[in-house]
Amino acid sequence: MSTPMVDVHGVHKSYGSLEVLRGVDLKVQPGEVTVIIGPSGSGKSTLLRSINHLEKIDRGYVAIDGEFVGYRRSGDRLYELRERDILRRRTQIGFVFQNFHLFPHLTVRENVTEAPVSAQGRPRDEVEALTTELLEQVGLSGKADAYPRQLSGGQQQRVAIARALALRPKVVLFDEPTSALDPELVGEVLEVMQALARGGTTMIVVTHEIGFAREVADTVVFMDAGQIVEHGPPGQVLDRPGHDRTRAFLSKVL
Amino acid sequence: MSAPAVLEETAAESAGSLTVVKARHPGRWIAGVVVAVLLAMAVNALVTNPAWDWPVVGAYLFHPSVLHAVLFTVELTALGIVLGFLLGTVLALMRLSRVPLLASAAWGYVWLFRSVPLILQLLFWYNLAALYKQISFGVPFGPAFFSVDSMDLIGPVTAAALGLALHQAAYAAEIVRGGFLSVDPGQLEAAAALGIPRARQIFRIQLPQAMRSIVPAAGNEIIGLVKGTSVVYIMALPELFYQVQVIYNRNGRVIAMLLVAAIWYLVLTTVLSGVQHYVERRFGRGLARALSPTPAQRVRRILSVRRAARRQRPAWGGGERR
Ligand SMILES: Nc1ncnc2c1ncn2[C@@H]1O[C@H](COP(=O)(O)OP(=O)(O)OP(=O)(O)O)[C@@H](O)[C@H]1O
Ligand SMILES: [Mg+2]
Numbered sequence: 001m002s003t004p005m006v007d008v009h010g011v012h013k014s015y016g017s018l019e020v021l022r023g024v025d026l027k028v029q030p031g032e033v034t035v036i037i038g039p040s041g042s043g044k045s046t047l048l049r050s051i052n053h054l055e056k057i058d059r060g061y062v063a064i065d066g067e068f069v070g071y072r073r074s075g076d077r078l079y080e081l082r083e084r085d086i087l088r089r090r091t092q093i094g095f096v097f098q099n100f101h102l103f104p105h106l107t108v109r110e111n112v113t114e115a116p117v118s119a120q121g122r123p124r125d126e127v128e129a130l131t132t133e134l135l136e137q138v139g140l141s142g143k144a145d146a147y148p149r150q151l152s153g154g155q156q157q158r159v160a161i162a163r164a165l166a167l168r169p170k171v172v173l174f175d176e177p178t179s180a181l182d183p184e185l186v187g188e189v190l191e192v193m194q195a196l197a198r199g200g201t202t203m204i205v206v207t208h209e210i211g212f213a214r215e216v217a218d219t220v221v222f223m224d225a226g227q228i229v230e231h232g233p234p235g236q237v238l239d240r241p242g243h244d245r246t247r248a249f250l251s252k253v254l
Numbered sequence: 255m256s257a258p259a260v261l262e263e264t265a266a267e268s269a270g271s272l273t274v275v276k277a278r279h280p281g282r283w284i285a286g287v288v289v290a291v292l293l294a295m296a297v298n299a300l301v302t303n304p305a306w307d308w309p310v311v312g313a314y315l316f317h318p319s320v321l322h323a324v325l326f327t328v329e330l331t332a333l334g335i336v337l338g339f340l341l342g343t344v345l346a347l348m349r350l351s352r353v354p355l356l357a358s359a360a361w362g363y364v365w366l367f368r369s370v371p372l373i374l375q376l377l378f379w380y381n382l383a384a385l386y387k388q389i390s391f392g393v394p395f396g397p398a399f400f401s402v403d404s405m406d407l408i409g410p411v412t413a414a415a416l417g418l419a420l421h422q423a424a425y426a427a428e429i430v431r432g433g434f435l436s437v438d439p440g441q442l443e444a445a446a447a448l449g450i451p452r453a454r455q456i457f458r459i460q461l462p463q464a465m466r467s468i469v470p471a472a473g474n475e476i477i478g479l480v481k482g483t484s485v486v487y488i489m490a491l492p493e494l495f496y497q498v499q500v501i502y503n504r505n506g507r508v509i510a511m512l513l514v515a516a517i518w519y520l521v522l523t524t525v526l527s528g529v530q531h532y533v534e535r536r537f538g539r540g541l542a543r544a545l546s547p548t549p550a551q552r553v554r555r556i557l558s559v560r561r562a563a564r565r566q567r568p569a570w571g572g573g574e575r576r
Contacts, residue, residue, distance in 0.1 A: 052447060085453060090451035101444035105462045105539060114458070115448035152560070167448065 005030045005202045006051065010060035013046055014199045021048045021057070021104075022226040029170065031200045033139045035213040035234075039249055040126070044206045047223070048173045053086055053203070062093055065170050078160035093201055094164030094172035098179050100156045102148040108135070109144040112163045120167065127166065134162040138192050154185030158192055165196075172196070174205040177217040196205050210253060214238055301377060307510035314501065314514050323497035330483045331522075334418035335476050338413050342418065342426025347456070349431055360427065367424035373423055373485050373532030379413040380489050414486040421481060429471045465537040473530035477523045494518055 006028040014019040020043045028034050036044050049055040051062050053070040061078070062069050070086050071078040081089070102111050109131055116127040117220055135141050138158040148156050157177055164172055174193065178186040190212050197216050198205060207213065213220050220237040222229045224245050230237055242249050301305060313322055348360035367375070437460050445455040484495035492500075494515050502511040 054443065054447060087446070087451060089448040089449075090447065093447075095444075095447040097440065097444065097447075099438040099440060101438075103441065103444070103459055105461075105537075115450055116456070117450060119449035125351045163448070 002030070004028055005032070005065055006204065007063040007066075008047070008051065008060070009062070011047070011050055011052055011057050011062065011070060012059040012121055013043075014056050020226050021050065021086045023060070024223075024226070024228055026221065026228065028202060028204060029205055030202055032126075032218045033197045033203045033205065033216055034219045034221060035217040036204065036206045036221045036223055037210070037249070037253075038229075042223045043226040044223055048095070048097075048175050050096055051173060052090055054095075067092075069093070086092065091115065091167045091228060092167035092170045094167055096160050096164050096172065096177050098176040100148070100153075100160045100180070101177070104148050104237050106239065107145050107147055108140065108151070108159050111159060112166045113146065115163070116166050116168075130166060131162070134165055137165075138162045139188070151180045152185060154188045156237075157181065157189045161189075161192055162194075162201070165201075171202040172206065174203065174207070175221075176206055178207065178209060204230065208253060210238065210250075212250070222249065224249070262492075267443050302444050305509060306513065307507055310505075310507045310510035311513050311517070312513065315517060319492075319497055320494070320514060320518070321496040323492050324491055324522075326479065327483050327494045327518075328522065330415060330418060330486065330491075331476065331480050333415040334422050334479050334483070335472075337415070337428045338422025338475075338479075339430070339472065342425035342428075343348035343430050345423060345427035346430035346434065350434055352548045364424045365425050371480065372417070373488065376414060376417040376486060376489060379417045380410060382413070387468035410491055411482070414489055414491055416434055416522065418479065418483065418486070422475065425475060426472070429468055429475065430464070432471070433466075434460055437463045462537060466534075469530065469534050469537060473533075474527065476530075477526055479528065480522050481519055 002025040003048050006026070008024055008026040009025045012019070024047055026034070026047075034251055036047070037077075038044055040222065046055060050057045051064075051069070053062070056070065061071070067089065069089050072081055072085075073079075075080045103114070103147065104115050106114065108174075109128075112131045112134060113124070116122045116130070118123055132141075132144070135144055135195065138161055140155060140158055141156065142160070143151060143159075148159065159179075161172075161177075177193070178189050181189065186209070188211060191205070193205070193212070194216050205217075219231055220234045221231040222237055222241070222243075222245075229243050229245050234247075237246065238250065242251060270418060301339070345360040345363055348356040349364075351357060441459055441463065445459045452461065485494035485495050486493055487499065490496065498511040499513045502508045505511075
């Protein structure tokens with residue numbers, strides 16, 4: 001098999017004495033959509049944040065397309081990178097937050113163009129053209145000059161998705177992208193994500209939307225207490241789970 | 255009373271043709287009249303009592319020596335604020351940095367310069383020349399590379415500007431730090447997740463949002479400093495307050511000259527308040543759904559409402575105006 005796009009290997013992470021990730025292994029192939037489900041506090045957000053090095057891990061490694069995010073390998077040693085280099089590597093990973101975290105003082109267009117220009121040093125013309133294209137893709141062509149506070153939650157989250165895509169990332173991570181939305185706005189965001197998946201974007205999605213997992217995911221991962229309990233195609237994990245813990249969780253959310 | 259029932263019936267059929275009668279507020283009227291009478295009494299006392307010496311006020315308000323003093327006050331304020339906030343921003347960033355030594359140095363600075371009264375600091379800088387005859391640059395306790403006479407370096411004007419700026423920096427540092435702390439940490443996290451370089455995170459993402467709480471506090475500081483510059487009169491510098499003292503010591507018109515100074519301080523702070531309003535609007539962009547009106551817009555709106563009221567339009571027809 002080719003190098004996986006995302007390779008999480010033996011990752012451990014503790015906050016003080018609380019061990020939040022206890023040896024997580026996860027591989028995501030290019031173009032694949034992986035959905036992570038699991039009870040609150042099981043470490044899903046921590047895992048996503050470890051993948052793009054927003055959290056430093058204690059043991060194990062994370063590689064994106066064969067390259068470590070926070071470290072440089074030389075022989076059998078890993079050297080921690082300086083913040084500047086970590087920031088540069090991070091632009092290969094898009095991140096969509098539960099609460100959008102758009103920059104409120106910048107217009108929609110400025111939100112999207114900021115990082116490609118300042119972090120990746122790409123020419124402004126190219127980025128502006130891409131922004132127009134991306135805003136169209138998420139159905140917000142008319143809102144380029146609006147400020148985030150003037151948009152609905154669903155529109156804000158779609159801007160956040162466009163902002164992540166503008167980096168042309170190798171993988172996009174979604175941490176409960178629809179959990180802060182009113183029920184009637186969830187659909188519009190999931191539709192955009194489904195279109196992305198069809199277009200071949202590699203994605204890791206933490207969500208409680210089991211319907212989305214069933215329809216869009218190539219792999220569903222069930223996490224509990226800092227470990228991956230089981231993973232496989234949605235039909236298997238969601239309909240014929242092999243573990244009692246998965247079954248107990250699914251009976252609560254379905 | 256049956257009025258609500260009647261209103262309900264007719265509202266359903268032809269709301270647009272109804273005339274709205276505004277609620278009456280007799281209490282407001284009485285309070286308004288009382289205040290107006292008091293104001294008239296105050297104006298009368300100010301204008302008719304010869305002790306106020308208005309002709310002398312008029313003669314000196316634009317007197318060249320007074321205008322020079324006003325200009326010097328403005329310069330001192332500008333120097334104090336600009337240098338103070340530049341140094342203050344550096345101190346705030348040091349305080350928020352992850353380097354413990356930088357953070358404690360900034361803390362120490364703020365502690366020291368906020369604790370010692372301004373007037374004492376000014377006298378201290380003024381007399382520094384006496385304390386250190388020479389200021390030399392070199393290795394601490396070791397050889398000096400070059401040295402200058404401190405009298406040349408710190409004249410009274412420099413001492414005053416330096417004293418005001420260093421003192422102001424301590425307060426500015428806390429204001430700027432507070433501004434940064436008021437920004438949602440999620441903003442920094444999003445910027446980091448996007449890989450935006452550290453300096454850009456601070457100046458493009460955090461600072462503009464921090465400005466929303468920095469500007470009102472900074473406005474206070476600037477207005478405080480306009481008046482605060484009057485303490486440098488102890489160094490016999492020709493700022494506004496010192497200058498009017500010089501004049502009334504000569505001509506004996508104390509009240510009139512104090513009025514001249516008061517009028518100028520009023521003018522300066524009024525201008526600054528106006529500027530502050532526009533700066534706040536500038537940094538409020540995108541942070542509120544609609545911008546608050548500028549004073550000019552507010553005046554225009556009041557006038558247009560008056561005009562509309564004269565034409566007796568029913569309020570329901572005024573839907574185009576917010
Ligand atoms: N910065 C932190 N300091 C200490 N503990 C933390 C920190 N962040 C997370 N935790 C703890 O780590 C555990 C896992 O948190 P995490 O946010 O990864 O869970 P999650 O699976 O995303 O849950 P949810 O579905 O509620 O979002 C929780 O017990 C949480 O309290
Ligand atoms: Mg979470």
